[in-house]
Amino acid sequence: MSPIPKSTPENPEFRSGNLPFLAKRVSPTMMEVPASARSDMRVPVHVWADEELWRQISRDRTLLQIVNVATLPGIAGAAHAMPDAHEGYGFPVGGVAAFRARDGIISPGGVGYDINCGVRLLAAEVGHGQVKNRLEPIVSDLARSIPSGTGKGSHLRFTNADLDRILGEGCSFLAERGLATREDLKTIEGGGALPAADPGAVSEKAKQRGGGQLGSIGSGNHFVEVQKVDRIFDEAAADALGLWKGQITVLIHTGSRGLGHQVCTDYVRAMDAVMARHGIHLPDRELACAPFDSPEGKKYFGAMCAAANFAFSNRQAITYAAREVFRRALGEEDGGLRLIYDVAHNMAKLERHGAEDLLVHRKGATRAFGPSHPETPAAYQGIGQPVLIPGSMGTASYVLVGTDEGFGLSFGSTCHGAGRAMSRTAAKKVQKGNEVRKDLEDKGIIVRCASAGELAEEAPHAYKDVDRVVDVVHQAGLARKVARLVPLGVVKG
Amino acid sequence: MNPVPCERWHRWVDHTSEVQLEVGAESLAGLAVEAGRALGLLMLRGAPEEVAGPARILEVSSVDRDALLVDWLNEILFVAETESWVPVEFTVEESSPTRLRVAARGVPVEEVPSSVKAATFHGLKVEEHDGSFRAEVIFDV
Numbered sequence: 001m002s003p004i005p006k007s008t009p010e011n012p013e014f015r016s017g018n019l020p021f022l023a024k025r026v027s028p029t030m031m032e033v034p035a036s037a038r039s040d041m042r043v044p045v046h047v048w049a050d051e052e053l054w055r056q057i058s059r060d061r062t063l064l065q066i067v068n069v070a071t072l073p074g075i076a077g078a079a080h081a082m083p084d085a086h087e088g089y090g091f092p093v094g095g096v097a098a099f100r101a102r103d104g105i106i107s108p109g110g111v112g113y114d115i116n117c118g119v120r121l122l123a124a125e126v127g128h129g130q131v132k133n134r135l136e137p138i139v140s141d142l143a144r145s146i147p148s149g150t151g152k153g154s155h156l157r158f159t160n161a162d163l164d165r166i167l168g169e170g171c172s173f174l175a176e177r178g179l180a181t182r183e184d185l186k187t188i189e190g191g192g193a194l195p196a197a198d199p200g201a202v203s204e205k206a207k208q209r210g211g212g213q214l215g216s217i218g219s220g221n222h223f224v225e226v227q228k229v230d231r232i233f234d235e236a237a238a239d240a241l242g243l244w245k246g247q248i249t250v251l252i253h254t255g256s257r258g259l260g261h262q263v264c265t266d267y268v269r270a271m272d273a274v275m276a277r278h279g280i281h282l283p284d285r286e287l288a289c290a291p292f293d294s295p296e297g298k299k300y301f302g303a304m305c306a307a308a309n310f311a312f313s314n315r316q317a318i319t320y321a322a323r324e325v326f327r328r329a330l331g332e333e334d335g336g337l338r339l340i341y342d343v344a345h346n347m348a349k350l351e352r353h354g355a356e357d358l359l360v361h362r363k364g365a366t367r368a369f370g371p372s373h374p375e376t377p378a379a380y381q382g383i384g385q386p387v388l389i390p391g392s393m394g395t396a397s398y399v400l401v402g403t404d405e406g407f408g409l410s411f412g413s414t415c416h417g418a419g420r421a422m423s424r425t426a427a428k429k430v431q432k433g434n435e436v437r438k439d440l441e442d443k444g445i446i447v448r449c450a451s452a453g454e455l456a457e458e459a460p461h462a463y464k465d466v467d468r469v470v471d472v473v474h475q476a477g478l479a480r481k482v483a484r485l486v487p488l489g490v491v492k493g
Numbered sequence: 494m495n496p497v498p499c500e501r502w503h504r505w506v507d508h509t510s511e512v513q514l515e516v517g518a519e520s521l522a523g524l525a526v527e528a529g530r531a532l533g534l535l536m537l538r539g540a541p542e543e544v545a546g547p548a549r550i551l552e553v554s555s556v557d558r559d560a561l562l563v564d565w566l567n568e569i570l571f572v573a574e575t576e577s578w579v580p581v582e583f584t585v586e587e588s589s590p591t592r593l594r595v596a597a598r599g600v601p602v603e604e605v606p607s608s609v610k611a612a613t614f615h616g617l618k619v620e621e622h623d624g625s626f627r628a629e630v631i632f633d634v
Binding site for chain 1: 507508510511512556559560564575611613615616633
């Protein structure tokens with residue numbers, strides 16, 4: 001064995017200390033850090049990665065963070081890091097952990113600040129050949145119709161009473177207002193309305209911060225992208241999803257905006273104050289948590305579900321705007337956009353796994369239920385729940401479906417994207433925003449983004465190779481590849 | 494309380510996905526002022542041309558001195574996002590290890606140029622060495 005390097009900021013190659021050297025390869029797609037690696041671990045850590053992704057993941061503090069997660073009370077099975085995992089705060093991004101509902105915890109930091117950040121895929125009636133001369137005005141109209149940027153408000157107006165109904169009823173309320181169809185509700189995770197939502201548990205500050213932002217993208221890595229289906233891997237599954245080669249699709253990536261950010265801020269603070277009373281001692285204060293079966297745990301779960309309903313509704317309101325844009329450009333007959341699926345990647349869900357009810361935290365990870373799971377939408381029974389993996393800006397995105405096998409391997413979870421490989425500062429040193437824009441335009445991708453700085457920070461070279469990440473997921477059996485989508489136009493915050 | 498700017502500093506440290514701030518000052522109150530200024534400049538993507546308008550009072554109370562720094566920075570984020578006004582100049586009116594009352598002046602913006610979701614407890618350090626203070630904070634962006 002090689003000498004174990006010291007864990008110091010001066011040795012940035014190994015910021016997780018000796019943990020990379022205590023791990024062993026279990027399969028070509030999985031490494032395990034045994035529960036004996038640190039005395040406070042309750043379960044082992046499973047890192048889903050091939051050699052190259054393992055090399056990237058073991059470089060920063062991802063392993064340290066997921067090992068910290070493995071110490072939390074009531075954790076079941078193993079703590080998981082997905083192939084796109086990278087250092088975050090508290091939980092790593094790409095972290096999955098399940099806690100027994102009867103004696104485990106719930107952690108706002110295990111969900112993240114952007115509650116129910118997620119992805120939604122819409123499929124057009126038309127192929128690339130039919131719209132390629134109209135793409136530029138379509139992308140420009142999307143940029144005008146869908147607000148983007150930090151704190152940017154919505155074109156839609158809702159009363160305070162409406163906001164409470166959105167928090168409580170999610171997309172069902174939007175269907176009542178004509179912003180969603182009943183068909184849409186059938187292909188959104190949880191029907192776009194989590195019944196445990198408690199609008200009363202959402203603070204006035206949270207409502208003030210994000211209440212007016214419904215129907216807006218936000219900033220950072222959030223976007224609306226016009227794409228075409230570039231490749232089909234599984235004809236039968238693609239057919240069941242209604243995807244065909246050359247078809248135009250629209251991918252929406254955003255979350256609960258300022259409302260979710262403030263809910264997380266409020267409850268990290270609240271749980272930090274009560275942990276000692278519950279006898280919980282943590283290796284990292286950002287893992288602040290409370291027993292799920294405690295007043296604080298239940299209240300956060302209600303607030304988190306309400307913020308999740310807001311996020312589903314946010315993507316629904318953007319869908320409404322995108323449909324208007326496509327109808328204006330292509331007419332009623334050709335301008336339709338059918339919702340393929342909407343999936344969360346920052347959420348804690350109460351799920352039955354074997355004989356146990358578990359609260360599965362997925363932070364930067366996607367639920368991926370198989371063909372026979374009762375929560376897989378009726379239209380996709382026998383195929384599997386669609387899993388939507390956006391690539392970095394300018395690279396491919398993927399549609400996969402969950403597997404029954406994956407339910408036992410990773411609590412029915414998979415990756416959520418390419419995963420950052422480079423800091424924002426480093427990304428900006430590699431290439432300036434206007435150079436990134438030119439590179440994308442040289443590839444024929446239409447870019448609408450007001451901020452050159454944001455473009456530089458989100459450049460493709462700042463991310464892992466999404467093709468490799470998805471291949472690991474596919475080979476490991478966590479999900480199955482169905483189709484590859486390539487970008488034609490992107491609207492960014 | 495008069496600020497002593499020459500004893501205050503901040504720098505941004507590489508982090509794979511978020512942004513990490515290191516900040517130093519002559520006192521805990523100075524630390525809050527410098528960290529708040531750094532956050533304001535981060536949100537504005539650089540120094541403003543001018544700070545306009547009257548000062549406003551921002552107040553926070555917390556369970557301990559580490560939490561006070563996080564809560565203070567989160568209050569700045571809240572005000573910036575809800576009022577399209579990014580505070581960058583601060584005069585401390587009252588301070589204790591668990592409470593801050595600050596007069597803030599800032600910059601009105603149409604929208605906050607750079608997105609910051611929250612200040613976190615992850616890797617949070619507030620330390621005193623030989624009469625000066627130093628802190629590390631990671632922001633979710």
